Amino acid sequence: MLTGQMMGEPLLILDLLRHAALCHPQAGIVSRCHDGSIHRYSYAEAWSRVNRLAGALSELSVAPGDRVGTIAWNDYRHFELYYAVSGSGAVIHTINPRLSDEQIVYIINHAGDRFLFVDPDFLPLLARISPQLETVEGVFLLCEPGEVMDAAAGEARCYEDLLAGGGGEFAWPALEETAAASLCYTSGTTGNPKGVLYSHRSTVLHARAVAGSEGWSLSSFSSVLAVVPMFHASAWGLPYAATMLGANLVLPGGRLDGASLYELIDSERVDAMCGVPTVWQGLLDHMQQVGKRLESVEKAVVGGSAVPLSMIQRFEDEHDVFVMHGWGMTEMSPVGAVNYPTPSMMAMDKEARHNLQLKQGRPVFGVTMKILGPDGREQPQDGRSPGRLLVKGPWIAESYYKSDDRSAFLEGGWFDTGDIATIDEQGYMHIVDRVKDVIKSGGEWVSSIEIENAIAGLEGVTEACAIGVPHPRWGERPLLLVTVDRAIPERDILSHVAGKLPRMSRPDDVVIVDALPHNATGKLLKKVLRDQYRDHLMNASG
């Protein structure tokens, strides 16, 4: 082999912020603070505080490879930890406060976190779990000195006091790009959560991919609202991608209701925003109530769960906002596919385009996909043949942290996503369902997502969940569970979906429930519901 003769400069996270401070010193970060006030500063100011924080961490003897945990909302202090911890060679472990107490204790002990940085909102959680933490040496509260006078704070110290002792320019260590930089545990609906350990290289490559036109199309003109949490899967890479390009990064803290989000969107002239469907539902409903339009917003990135057609339509018809559907998972840093606009898509009539936008998109460059049929053979890319979705790429996990569970890591370096999908001739991937949620009726696969999409948009139905339940003749049949905000006869719900679905996919019955259970990332806990409704159709004969 003739080796190329180019420099092997490592790809390092800290260089993103160093670059922003040098080349985009005016751009910066706007955050909603704990008390509701707005904090703003430039990337240049962030850089200087990150240097001080790294100095303070080294005073605490935080060493390369050590894990430092955060339980925090999206704000500038969490952003500083992202850079200072990884820049000093340690690993930032972002902890999802929506996990159960038991899971949070498990992951902190499993990660071996030496210090925790906690938003005051999570003091009650901290008080509950503290006695069971085995490795934590100290806790810092992300607030102003004297801001929190809560007995639950216990021995916790103030982050700003720590920073004050940090000194000036820090002597950053030389790191290898393959060094671990951050750690995030999967939400673990079954069994214990599993740790995904991202490297500097994987993080920078992922940021490069999602920042560009196959991703969120950011630039120094952008003002991007990250509603998606920094405590899970690095807020889809936004704290890195926005910094790389000098986009303004808008961080909403813990206030994720429609009114608070709109206030930020309006005051910061947000043009791009990223979040899960439930959050956008709240924003759309709020905008309807107050009779206003999202004037500045051009695109809404929606992922984490399938975006319903009604959401694509409402964003476009009521606000002239283009919905970009995205798909990914914690193991993929997390972005794998994005449905970004293309000339041929924009030339389609509206209905055809909306149908295309329902697909999760094409793999961003760097991610390779294939689908395997039930016989283990690769399926054709015809948009019709479903199969297990396998992926590989430089920002996809190849193992779990301190775990020998290799069940999802297949021969040839492929990762099994646990999703069933189709891929069409143009490369668009469409998620049919999770392997464990797909409804197996008479030897056919019925997509629970397709049924949920068919009900979305029916006035009065606030949430829907389709599950497969045992049926004496068909093996399994779909059952629809919904929550409502007004009285609706069950037969109206069934006839609404019947008109939109092929016969085989029409639910056999609908049950109106008070609430539907969700996991820590807001996904429906279908397993719980399958257990609960196991006998619902067993006496049916049809």
Ligand code: ADP
């Ligand atoms: P995250 O926590 O980042 O949402 P998880 O790893 O918890 O990621 O969950 C990933 C799973 O979420 C995917 O395997 C897929 O089943 C589901 N998912 C993510 N985005 C979408 C989407 N746009 N449409 C349908 N399902 C999605």
